[in-house]
Amino acid sequence: MEFAFTEEQEMIRDTAAAFLAEVSGSEAIRQVMATEQGYDPALWQRICGEMYWQAIHIPEAYGGMGLGYVEVVAMMEQMGKHLLCSPFFSTVCLASNALLVAGTEEQKSLWLGKLCESGLTATVAFNGGSSSWNADAITATWKRSGDDFVLNGNYRYVVDGHTSELLIVAAREQGSTAEDGISLFLLPAATAGVTSEWLPTMDQARKQASVDLSSVTVGAEALMGEAGRGWSQLAKVLDLAAIALAAEQVGGCQQLLDMTVEYTSERVQFNRTIASFQAVKHKAADMMLQTEVARSGIYYAACVAQEALFGGELAVELPEAASIAKSYCSDAYFAIAGDSMQLFGGVGFTWEYDVHLYFKRAKSSEQMLGGGSVHRERIAVALLDEGVVS
């Protein structure tokens, strides 16, 4: 048992931190978040060409670096800390995972190869506009037409959906309900009948889009896995993504804590730094507690995710580990962001200071893929709904 980063993992984390400190400062974030595209293509090319982050956990057989999910989590933590505006989450944590989990050999070779090679951007669309984030959220439909499939419907909350070059969409067989009839399809953004539209968001540093499918007709090569049996695979992808998102939240928690300690240690009122008041110290202490607890949650979840993707006995714990991490980290991030804004006082309410960027990210990442109560209910179902006397 060695529940700590290896030296190599520490090096990857530290390299990422140094790079992000250079390229994702306050000014850079603000510049790019004001655009509809939401990321700097030159920076993304640098990330893909020099750092090779898009390939981090993709096996070498598909052209990747062959590292693991612990590394992905370590990177996401740093990206959350530096609020990097990039298609990393959508491409690596959603789409690559979907290909790894559900793709056929041909699909993996083709698309993971492109992704590693060229910095292709991709995302996953499944939610038709529900706050449940489970199978019921899938409203788009598919039906067979000869050897082809015809897809109709729409999606909301699609991360980077308006800029992604490849869409992986979930749809259900017409007439099916709940977890039945669900399939995943690969759709290049240029496919006829696919339209994506930017949705302006309160958190400008992460872009969302709506995607509309209007009689989109695709061949069997677009289908991932077996028709109608895609839910368990999608569920796994969403759990993996939730863990990555939770890691990003931990990075945000740490940044807010650091910023708050620094600011309150400089701000003088009543002839002393406000950091010397217990009312301030005790809030900061609670922020540190939540940050460290959240971090323990995501490191564990990262180990589970690693085995869920690449084999190991912890794999069965994936849904629980994801829900534990996502529920705790979502609540912690928002609580810390609120407390941080309070401790910054008036300046924390200004557009100029960065607190609001994190405050807004805390809420957007809390809601994305299900907030605390959604994930706690998932835990409750597993814990309480067997053998209940009704």
Next chain:
Amino acid sequence: MKLSFSAQDEQFRTEVAGWLNSNLTGEFEKLKFRGGPGDEHTYPEERKAWEKKLAEGGWTCVGWPAEHGGRACSIEQQVIFFEEYARAGAPGRVGHIGEGLTGPTLIAFGSEAQKEKYLPGIVSGEELWCQGYSEPGAGSDLANVKTKARFDEDRGQWILNGQKVWTSLAHEADYCFVIARTDPDSVAHKGLGFFLIKMDQPGVEIRPIEQITGTSEFNEVFFDEAECDAQDIVGAPGDGWKVAMGLLGFERGVSTLGQQMQFQNELDEVVALAKTNGAARDPIIRQRIARAHAELKIMRYNSMRMLSGQSGSDGSLQKEALIYKLFWATWHRGLGELAMDVMGPECEILDDGPYELNRLQSMYLFVRSDTIYGGTNQIQRNIIAERGLGMPKEPRVTAK
């Protein structure tokens, strides 16, 4: 980063579980799940016998070095031992203060003579210890101890006068370690000594404190010209604070994993009750149970992280370990409240008069002390802010 135990460690787990399974039987059967915090008053004689049974099997002081009579278990094996111990429902240890606090302190700071005199009795489970830290005027402000120790040249003895409070197991203990002022003119951290006192002597009086549970595991201990041999001061006069603080580091060690297994037993009882009495259908209760479950799981990961990063034979831990007490104490207090809300109106009805609490009721009341003893939540937050985050220390007001 990996979380699995080695095959060798898993074999050790089987060995521990097997030993407990075949020995926690017969006269010891009734001790299962008894004697933990809040239940310390039950079966004292049987639990003392259990200590000796453990010692016979070589299961006391598992983390101590072999040269001092320990089993020299690795951190992983200690984790496994404490987990299996709690999983089996083995009783609260009456020897835990000697094993967890006195022993490691003497190994780190004691003289050869002290080690020779006291360690074997702890390993054999025959000599029990209690802790003389808090006083009526020295709670959160522990350095404000007033108990005095003066050296009597003629008798060759230290003579102690004063009062300690919140001393658990004092009435069962053979010895007490005490911090007392060796320099009567000193204040705060300076001028303290760390003494090893024999309890069975005319100068020591013990009075139980009746708690909100109606039971007494805490005591007041009065020293009235109590004697302590010249060689039974640990370190030099004036070193008491250093030794006392070193000891507090040992309090946050691996036994926390066993404590969590006990928490798991309690949470399991709450979950089982919620499923049978219908509370599991209440959406708010569902959220609270799920939260308790999630946070207990993370508590374990937190400990594993803490132990993987543990450094220093003096018990020092990385700064993330500072959060541990505040986290578990607050969680456990919340579990008590949740347990009563799951019980509903039945939470008021006792097993028997005049004041026979069941396990969850007793837990609910006793956990109110968790956020107070061993450093209150408020003191913990000061420590986290000052040592963990480098924020300014509390201004000291000097007494007029």
